[in-house]
Amino acid sequence: MTEPSGDVLLEITDLSLEFRTYRGPIKALNGVSLNVRAGEIVGIVGESGCGKSVTMMAATRLLPKGAAHITGGGIRLFGSDPMKLSERELQHVRGRQVSTIFQEPMNALNPTRRIGEQIVEVIRRHQRLDNAAATSKASGLLRDMLISEPERIMQAYPFELSGGMRQRVLIAMAFSCEPRLIIADEPTTALDVTVQALILGLIKHKATSTGTAVVFISHDMAVVSQLCDRLYVLYAGRVAEAGTTASVLAAPAHPYTRALIRCLPGLAPPKQPLEQIPGTLPDLLDPPAGCLFRARCREADDRCVSVPPLAAIEPARRAACWRRIEETQAA
Amino acid sequence: MTEPPLLSVEDLEVRYRVTSGWFGGADVHAVNGVSFSVAEGETIGIVGESGCGKTTLGQAILGLTDISAGAIKLRGTEQDRARRTQLQIIFQDPQSSLDPRLPVWRLITEPLHIRGGYTRKQLIERATELAVSVGLRPEHVDRYPHEFSGGQRQRIAIARALAVEPALLVLDEPTSALDVSVQAQIVNLLLSLQAERKLSYVLISHDVSLVRHVADRVAVMYLGQIVEEGPTLDVLDAPRHPYTRTLLDAVPSFDRPLNSIAPRAGELPSNRTLPTGCFFRDRCPSATTGCELPQVLVPADGLRTVRCHLVTRTGDTTLPRSAPGPVFSSPNDAIA
Numbered sequence: 001m002t003e004p005s006g007d008v009l010l011e012i013t014d015l016s017l018e019f020r021t022y023r024g025p026i027k028a029l030n031g032v033s034l035n036v037r038a039g040e041i042v043g044i045v046g047e048s049g050c051g052k053s054v055t056m057m058a059a060t061r062l063l064p065k066g067a068a069h070i071t072g073g074g075i076r077l078f079g080s081d082p083m084k085l086s087e088r089e090l091q092h093v094r095g096r097q098v099s100t101i102f103q104e105p106m107n108a109l110n111p112t113r114r115i116g117e118q119i120v121e122v123i124r125r126h127q128r129l130d131n132a133a134a135t136s137k138a139s140g141l142l143r144d145m146l147i148s149e150p151e152r153i154m155q156a157y158p159f160e161l162s163g164g165m166r167q168r169v170l171i172a173m174a175f176s177c178e179p180r181l182i183i184a185d186e187p188t189t190a191l192d193v194t195v196q197a198l199i200l201g202l203i204k205h206k207a208t209s210t211g212t213a214v215v216f217i218s219h220d221m222a223v224v225s226q227l228c229d230r231l232y233v234l235y236a237g238r239v240a241e242a243g244t245t246a247s248v249l250a251a252p253a254h255p256y257t258r259a260l261i262r263c264l265p266g267l268a269p270p271k272q273p274l275e276q277i278p279g280t281l282p283d284l285l286d287p288p289a290g291c292l293f294r295a296r297c298r299e300a301d302d303r304c305v306s307v308p309p310l311a312a313i314e315p316a317r318r319a320a321c322w323r324r325i326e327e328t329q330a331a
Numbered sequence: 332m333t334e335p336p337l338l339s340v341e342d343l344e345v346r347y348r349v350t351s352g353w354f355g356g357a358d359v360h361a362v363n364g365v366s367f368s369v370a371e372g373e374t375i376g377i378v379g380e381s382g383c384g385k386t387t388l389g390q391a392i393l394g395l396t397d398i399s400a401g402a403i404k405l406r407g408t409e410q411d412r413a414r415r416t417q418l419q420i421i422f423q424d425p426q427s428s429l430d431p432r433l434p435v436w437r438l439i440t441e442p443l444h445i446r447g448g449y450t451r452k453q454l455i456e457r458a459t460e461l462a463v464s465v466g467l468r469p470e471h472v473d474r475y476p477h478e479f480s481g482g483q484r485q486r487i488a489i490a491r492a493l494a495v496e497p498a499l500l501v502l503d504e505p506t507s508a509l510d511v512s513v514q515a516q517i518v519n520l521l522l523s524l525q526a527e528r529k530l531s532y533v534l535i536s537h538d539v540s541l542v543r544h545v546a547d548r549v550a551v552m553y554l555g556q557i558v559e560e561g562p563t564l565d566v567l568d569a570p571r572h573p574y575t576r577t578l579l580d581a582v583p584s585f586d587r588p589l590n591s592i593a594p595r596a597g598e599l600p601s602n603r604t605l606p607t608g609c610f611f612r613d614r615c616p617s618a619t620t621g622c623e624l625p626q627v628l629v630p631a632d633g634l635r636t637v638r639c640h641l642v643t644r645t646g647d648t649t650l651p652r653s654a655p656g657p658v659f660s661s662p663n664d665a666i667a
């Protein structure tokens with residue numbers, strides 16, 4: 001399998017970013033590179049604090065102004081640098097080209113207004129439709145989300161719906177303006193497995209049928225493996241490994257990816273100790289020099305005191321690890 | 332006569348009286364006739380969707396929630412005092428269960444402090460011992476909770492639970508707020524403590540692969556009832572109740588592609604007014620005549636019990652099956 005060849009919608013190159021705090025700068029991103037092409041579903045995985053949300057918030061310029069500073073690298077979203085867009089251009093991009101779905105749908109909905117009004121408003125802000133046309137479009141979108149009585153749901157207030165129902169409403173809203181790219185940041189983490197399965201299925205189906213690209217952020221490898229064509233594994237604000245989902249899972253290359261998969265219960269025989277990753281995440285106030293995984297890595301050696309580049313190790317497969325780079329060169 | 336089990340829960344019902352708010356008036360039927368027992372050194376896993384009553388069940392076992400009917404017995408007797416010292420609970424969010432103003436030694440020995448009769452020096456000594464037994468360092472006992480990571484805070488909570496030498500711990504989603512690498516550490520700690528101390532666990536979790544790893548037996552709950560119960564591998568590898576099947580099909584897996592769209596994967600019906608007949612009927616792919624009658628939990632095969640007349644009356648296994656087998660496997664095979 002090779003990388004898909006659609007237009008590149010988002011390209012992040014060697015992005016470094018820090019948050020300036022009273023304790024000093026938190027180096028949240030330390031050279032992230034990733035790209036998303038039209039029509040593909042891309043997963044970003046990694047443990048808490050590895051920079052998944054910050055990366056995508058930087059790409060859509062949603063980070064708090066003043067606190068976050070880009071210290072290296074760059075972003076191109078639909079061909080232009082989001083940092084250089086005017087407020088109006090940014091509104092246009094956010095409305096028509098990229099939408100975002102977050103973990104807690106309650107925060108994204110106005111609690112005092114009916115669901116229907118909120119969807120219709122989003123539709124009409126960006127599309128020339130009268131109220132009746134927008135209403136019927138909204139109800140069609142809800143029906144696509146397997147909501148059987150959209151008219152009744154549109155009359156409801158957000159608090160009257162379950163978490164799973166609210167998340168479906170938000171997904172319908174995200175697709176309402178036919179964006180080219182949707183960013184879904186842990187959209188099912190707060191939900192049950194059965195509701196999660198439904199929602200993942202809906203996202204996949206809708207994205208495939210509309211050709212919308214999706215960036216799906218999750219800490220759950222199994223979820224990402226079911227949904228995504230390609231994935232990026234992040235560690236301490238850098239990409240550890242990237243490739244097609246099937247190839248990364250069949251033969252994880254980076255020691256961190258391997259460790260992450262190995263420590264899952266369900267792989268070890270029942271009751272036996274699970275594999276552990278020794279140590280903890282590096283302190284992002286003072287990240288160590290060299291490979292950021294070095295202190296926890298069982299394959300570390302002298303070379304690892306310098307930062308490994310994210311290098312191709314097979315077709316459509318990259319890893320930031322001196323060992324793998326060495327093996328590739330030897331082969 | 333055989334000895335009574337360590338813990339037995341008999342026909343337990345818990346209703347929450349709701350007097351105000353949008354649904355004022357109608358009671359919440361959180362637990363609706365649950366029975367099971369746990370032997371010494373044994374782990375029972377409780378799985379089921381959000382809102383099915385797992386936490387309520389755990390709290391009722393500890394006596395933290397009033398029960399509406401039924402009984403909870405410890406070694407055959409219904410004594411509150413025994414329950415208070417023999418049973419302890421670990422919550423999902425260690426943050427909220429630890430008072431931020433107290434040093435770790437005070438947190439760990441809180442149950443002893445309440446019991447009374449210890450000097451400060453004795454408490455600190457005991458705290459240090461317990462801290463070490465859960466993998467913390469002796470000097471940690473002088474620090475405050477905010478100085479610890481999520482995994483360390485969960486260790487503190489476990490040390491506190493062990494302070495009174497309990498026989499059984501209720502673990503309510505003990506690792507679901509933790510990263511997988513930290514989860515592995517806590518799971519290993521729980522397994523080794525169990526081996527050392529012959530502890531029993533009631534493990535409440537959404538995570539089927541965690542339950543599979545840790546539990547000897549598993550009970551699947553739906554709308555406040557157990558619908559299937561039995562040895563872990565029997566239930567999780569070859570489920571018999573249609574709901575167990577639905578639940579397992581929804582578990583994300585490395586082996587299985589996403590079921591295109593799972594229209595059955597709905598949500599729990601309201602527990603304000605309980606359904607008549609089988610509780611799972613409106614979502615059940617196998618619903619047929621007879622399902623309009625209330626269902627009871629009866630032995631199926633081996634040591635398993637199932638609450639579905641289709642399974643237990645005919646004994647057939649023709650339920651729709653998709654890919655039996657471990658929740659996930661394979662990727663590890665590729666890692667040398």
Ligand SMILES: Nc1ncnc2c1ncn2[C@@H]1O[C@H](COP(=O)(O)OP(=O)(O)OP(=O)(O)O)[C@@H](O)[C@H]1O
Pocket residue numbers: 019021026028046047048049050051052053054055064067219284
């Ligand atoms: N506003 C902020 N101010 C200071 N630090 C921040 C801020 N937002 C994020 N960070 C830090 O940046 C790092 C990356 O955070 P990010 O939210 O991207 O992690 P994540 O991978 O999304 O984690 P999670 O799985 O917990 O959502 C973390 O160390 C976090 O503490």
Ligand SMILES: Nc1ncnc2c1ncn2[C@@H]1O[C@H](COP(=O)(O)OP(=O)(O)OP(=O)(O)O)[C@@H](O)[C@H]1O
Pocket residue numbers: 347348349359360361379380381382383384385386387388602
């Ligand atoms: N204090 C309470 N007052 C009223 N209703 C309650 C109370 N606590 C829980 N409930 C209701 O009882 C039912 C069972 O809740 P419980 O928390 O036991 O479920 P659970 O299986 O632990 O769910 P989760 O997986 O989300 O933790 C739910 O419908 C819940 O809304």
Ligand code: SF4
Pocket residue numbers: 254255256291292293294295297298299300301303304308320321322323324
């Ligand atoms: S570069 Fe070195 S320390 Fe980093 S992952 Fe590879 S072997 Fe380990």
Ligand code: SF4
Pocket residue numbers: 572573574609610611612613615616617618619621622626638639640641642
């Ligand atoms: S009793 Fe009927 S509705 Fe209930 S689980 Fe069995 S087949 Fe399904």
Ligand SMILES: [Mg+2]
Pocket residue numbers: 052053054185
């Ligand atoms: Mg995040």
Ligand SMILES: [Mg+2]
Pocket residue numbers: 385386387
């Ligand atoms: Mg609960």
